[in-house]
Amino acid sequence: MSDLLERLRGRGWRMTAQRRVVAEVLDGEHVHLTADEVHARAVAKLPEISRATVYNTLGELVSLGEVLEVSTDQRAKRYDPNAHQPHHHLVCAQCGAIRDVHPVGNPLKDLPDSERFGFTVSDVEVTYRGVCPNCAAA
Amino acid sequence: MSDLLERLRGRGWRMTAQRRVVAEVLDGEHVHLTADEVHARAVAKLPEISRATVYNTLGELVSLGEVLEVSTDQRAKRYDPNAHQPHHHLVCAQCGAIRDVHPVGNPLKDLPDSERFGFTVSDVEVTYRGVCPNCAAA
DNA sequence: CCCGGCGAATAGACATTGTCTAAAGCAAGC
DNA sequence: GCTTGCTTTAGACAATGTCTATTCGCCGGG
Known part of the structure; x- marks a missing residue:
């Protein structure tokens, strides 16, 4: 643009x-x-x-x-290029197709302090894997 | 072993x-x-x-x-080598140190059907990023 | 409008990580 | 101890990314 x-x-x-x-x-x-x-x-x-x-x-x-x-x-x-809206990814394990997805909830909250080992955690990256409709049909 | x-x-x-x-x-x-x-x-x-x-x-x-x-x-x-217990990872953005972590909750549940685009989602991989205590001190 | 400084582009060498191949080696059953 | 065929080996090759020295060209000052 x-x-x-x-x-x-x-x-x-x-x-x-x-x-x-x-x-x-x-x-x-x-x-x-x-x-x-x-x-x-x-x-x-x-x-x-x-x-x-x-x-x-x-x-x-x-x-x-x-x-x-x-x-x-x-x-x-x-x-x-979709850098201005936080999102995660869903990847097809067979063909590698990638979709942007927006899970509900905040995974950062799911990491208790006892599991942070003193790290300052700033970011989380979630990758879902599965099989896309195309590959499932084939 | x-x-x-x-x-x-x-x-x-x-x-x-x-x-x-x-x-x-x-x-x-x-x-x-x-x-x-x-x-x-x-x-x-x-x-x-x-x-x-x-x-x-x-x-x-x-x-x-x-x-x-x-x-x-x-x-x-x-x-x-820790393949027999499911877990995710916490990575130091500076030195690359990696810890195994066990977040509460199930991120698979956080992906609504409307965000699955017909995929059969089987797995999710979560990577937390932050700064480890060592690097924070330096 | 033109110049010159310096940021940017270029070609190609180099580095890293991983894969493949053909030939030689060796574990294990008989 | 043989034989079979799974394993190992060295090194070539491939894919991705980085770096360097040189040339180019954008753009502000004149």
């Missing part, structure tokens, strides 16, 4: 064609892409963009809190 | 020095080692053990349900 580009410009981002393209890719489809998938789509719009730039830009977007990094499998990190 | 070796033998495992060493490493310290850490400790006991064997053996132990694979960061997988 140009919203995103505006916010970034406001934070002193130097605007370049490459960064614009990466932002467009993330904004265009609300899915969970890997860095290399982002790169592939960026290349389609701007053939000379390099892999390092995509990685750098994604890293910056994560630091700025505009995009979330999620690791639902232990292969590639995925990037979730 | 020889318990573990007995169970494995009972399942038709051919017993080799390499497998014994990997089992000993996992059993010796109840921590969460990466595959390469397991390999390093295995080499200390059996210098000629190869990396592939450690990876293979770990994979077999996981398939047999004797060890759990956990991915608390998106770097290396870690192996948790």
Whole structure:
């Protein structure tokens, strides 16, 4: 969204064609892409963009809190543009499809002090695993 | 534990020095080692053990349900010998230390049907993140 | 409107983690 | 002690990510 580009410009981002393209890719489809998938789509719009730039830009977007990094499998990190609404993930164990979900309740409350071992717990990440309708049908 | 070796033998495992060493490493310290850490400790006991064997053996132990694979960061997988009691993890965002924790409540119940998108949800993995006492003191 | 400084992009080497293969080794039953 | 075929081995390969030195080009000052 140009919203995103505006916010970034406001934070002193130097605007370049490459960064614009990466932002467009993330904004265009609300899915969970890997860095290399982002790169592939960026290349389609701007053939000379390099892999390092995509990685750098994604890293910056994560630091700025505009995009979330999620690791639902232990292969590639995925990037979730839905950073402004807290949510968790539901992953198909067979095809890897990912859906954003919003469980009720607050799992942070479910961790008693006696189970915190002196840690300052600030965040919790919940990943549900199962089989999606497509894979169940097959 | 020889318990573990007995169970494995009972399942038709051919017993080799390499497998014994990997089992000993996992059993010796109840921590969460990466595959390469397991390999390093295995080499200390059996210098000629190869990396592939450690990876293979770990994979077999996981398939047999004797060890759990956990991915608390998106770097290396870690192996948790505490496979027979369900639990979740608390990770230090700074040093990466991992503790097993047992939250109250069942997060599976917190996911309403309307948020399941037709998936058959079978499992949930909860990772708490925070700062451990050591890192907080530093 | 043009320049120059410095932030950003590039290509490609490098690092880490994990997988695969073909050949040699060895556990276990006979 | 043989034989069988499961295991191990070394190293190549693959996937993902990081780093570096160099070149590029955005944008504020003139």
